[in-house]
Amino acid sequence: MSNYTAPLKDMMFVLTELAGLDKVAALPGYEEASLDVVEAILDESARFTGGVLAPLNRPGDEEGAKWADKAVTMPKGFKEAYAQFVENGWNALSGNPEHGGQGLPKVVSAAVQEMWKSSNMSFSLCPLLTLGAAEALELAGTDAQKAMYLPNMVSGKWTGTMNITEPQAGSDLAAIRSRAVPQGDGTYRIFGQKIFITYGDHDMAENTIHLVLARTPDAPEGVKGISLFVVPKFMVNADGSLGARNDTFCVSIEHKLGIHASPTCVMALGDNSAPSRVPPAAWPSSAIPTSAAC
Numbered sequence: 001m002s003n004y005t006a007p008l009k010d011m012m013f014v015l016t017e018l019a020g021l022d023k024v025a026a027l028p029g030y031e032e033a034s035l036d037v038v039e040a041i042l043d044e045s046a047r048f049t050g051g052v053l054a055p056l057n058r059p060g061d062e063e064g065a066k067w068a069d070k071a072v073t074m075p076k077g078f079k080e081a082y083a084q085f086v087e088n089g090w091n092a093l094s095g096n097p098e099h100g101g102q103g104l105p106k107v108v109s110a111a112v113q114e115m116w117k118s119s120n121m122s123f124s125l126c127p128l129l130t131l132g133a134a135e136a137l138e139l140a141g142t143d144a145q146k147a148m149y150l151p152n153m154v155s156g157k158w159t160g161t162m163n164i165t166e167p168q169a170g171s172d173l174a175a176i177r178s179r180a181v182p183q184g185d186g187t188y189r190i191f192g193q194k195i196f197i198t199y200g201d202h203d204m205a206e207n208t209i210h211l212v213l214a215r216t217p218d219a220p221e222g223v224k225g226i227s228l229f230v231v232p233k234f235m236v237n238a239d240g241s242l243g244a245r246n247d248t249f250c251v252s253i254e255h256k257l258g259i260h261a262s263p264t265c266v267m268a269l270g271d272n273s274a275p276s277r278v279p280p281a282a283w284p285s286s287a288i289p290t291s292a293a294c
């Protein structure tokens with residue numbers, strides 16, 4: 001039985017009386033965000049979050065994400081709920097239509113995301129990370145990277161992460177030590193360990209696109225020497241199909257006080273014979289300037 005009922009009346013009040021939904025809908029590109037469409041979206045979202053996500057919240061927390069053999073298995077029901085989430089288009093709500101998104105204003109998707117979080121915080125962290133990674137790629141990726149990754153990240157078919165924190169580098173990212181070694185063909189091999197990586201591994205999607213902070217050999221000390229790399233769990237072939245498994249593995253998950261169904265992963269990059277690679281030379285450099293992405 002669901003224990004979450006979305007506060008639809010309050011949300012519509014905030015959208016119409018405080019956030020100025022009518023003014024947002026008058027902006028070019030947002031014409032579809034009319035009052036009746038937004039009401040229908042929030043209604044449907046309330047049904048999905050109350051009927052599908054909320055019932056998984058407590059059992060998911062009790063069972064927790066499980067780690068074995070460098071891979072994470074999600075609690076019962078999460079995989080099916082995520083498939084339904086993607087199928088219903090929730091991940092793509094405010095995504096760029098150029099990459100398959102529905103292009104709705106953030107003021108509308110913020111209300112929907114509030115329902116994800118309130119009904120099931122552990123579940124909500126997966127799309128939160130995917131949407132953040134997609135936004136970073138949208139802002140700072142090359143055209144080739146956008147074409148390669150964004151359609152599947154916007155739809156939610158592939159998830160995303162931020163691989164930033166290291167054992168010695170939390171708030172102080174100047175202390176990052178992960179290394180990105182150029183291979184002379186436009187690709188890099190990444191070596192290092194990341195901790196606390198939300199949804200660093202799971203079994204809800206066929207691929208995960210990690211955005212990884214690392215240093216190239218000649219990089220200056222401090223934050224100015226950090227670059228951001230796109231590291232897919234499975235390499236993506238030129239035709240969009242999935243290729244070899246990259247050397248980026250979850251070697252453990254944290255045992256937290258709460259949000260047990262959200263896997264918080266320790267990630268090892270480049271520990272095996274095939275060090276973690278960014279995509280091949282045929283694609284432009286995968287390094288995204290740090291200044292634009294952080």
Ligand SMILES: Cc1cc2nc3c(=O)[nH]c(=O)nc-3n(C[C@H](O)[C@H](O)[C@H](O)COP(=O)(O)OP(=O)(O)OC[C@H]3O[C@@H](n4cnc5c(N)ncnc54)[C@H](O)[C@@H]3O)c2cc1C
Nearest residue numbers: 129161162163164165169170171172195196197198199264
């Ligand atoms: C559940 C969870 C999920 C996470 N998911 C991710 C993820 O997906 N990807 C990722 O990269 N990281 C993730 N993190 C890591 C998170 O970003 C770090 O925990 C955060 O950056 C803080 O780093 P730290 O834990 O090393 O704390 P520290 O940096 O050691 O800070 C400890 C305390 O000292 C304070 N402090 C630090 N520096 C200063 C200063 N100069 N002045 C005053 N006070 C200071 C901080 O405010 C804090 O209270 C996650 C963490 C958690 C708990």
